[in-house]
Amino acid sequence: MIPRKSLIEFLNKFIPLTQEEFNEFIAPLIIKRNFGKKAIITRAGEIENYINFIEVGLVRKYYKKEKEEINTQISNEGHIIHAQESFHGRIPSEYFVETIEPTELSSITYEGLEKMYSSSEKMQRLGRLVVTATMVWKDKRQAQMVKLTPRERFIRFVTKHPELMQRVPQKYLASYLHIKPETFSRFKHMVKDHTKNIVIHQN
Numbered sequence: 001m002i003p004r005k006s007l008i009e010f011l012n013k014f015i016p017l018t019q020e021e022f023n024e025f026i027a028p029l030i031i032k033r034n035f036g037k038k039a040i041i042t043r044a045g046e047i048e049n050y051i052n053f054i055e056v057g058l059v060r061k062y063y064k065k066e067k068e069e070i071n072t073q074i075s076n077e078g079h080i081i082h083a084q085e086s087f088h089g090r091i092p093s094e095y096f097v098e099t100i101e102p103t104e105l106s107s108i109t110y111e112g113l114e115k116m117y118s119s120s121e122k123m124q125r126l127g128r129l130v131v132t133a134t135m136v137w138k139d140k141r142q143a144q145m146v147k148l149t150p151r152e153r154f155i156r157f158v159t160k161h162p163e164l165m166q167r168v169p170q171k172y173l174a175s176y177l178h179i180k181p182e183t184f185s186r187f188k189h190m191v192k193d194h195t196k197n198i199v200i201h202q203n
Helices: 007-011 019-029 084-089 110-119 121-147 150-160 162-167 170-176 181-202
Strands: 031-035 040-042 050-056 059-065 068-075 096-099 103-109
Touching: 007 019, 007 050, 019 103, 019 110, 019 121, 031 050, 040 050, 050 110, 059 170, 068 170, 084 121, 103 110, 110 121, 121 150, 150 162, 150 181, 170 181
Parallel strands: none
Antiparallel strands: 031 103, 040 096, 050 103, 059 068, 059 096
16 A cells, blocks of 8 residues: 655655644645546646645646657655646646546645745745745756766666656656657666566575
């Protein structure tokens, strides 16, 4: 069973929160939303109204280029996902946000987040730190796409997220890592063969 990640644990990485503070300032703003597999959460052309914390499930963000879907984010339990520019800029989204597995979200609306910001200086700082962290993550990912070779990107992803190799369809991962599908398959077999050799030598 996949362990449930709590929102308060996630927020405590940025600012220590007491349960009382969470219950007073944040819990009343949370909207629980449940989606089935391959359900559209946000559609391109719409304004993103929610910032979403994934309690259970797996979600991807992508844009369409002609007939191709380009994945820019794949996130599982304990992570934030939303159409960022649309949400904060109040402009139509260029992205789709879609579930890969049945998913449970804890969501806060744009108006709810503004209300949280105005409730206290600590909540305003918390929100700013979370938004900054998502921007830093985005910059780091863009840098990796430029600096690392396809093989380096693949190995880094497998090392950091081995469980997602089992849960995410290969075509999504190949797109996310900017690797051609046939090259991705070759890398995947290479890792399997390497793992088998390690097991044989250990025995």
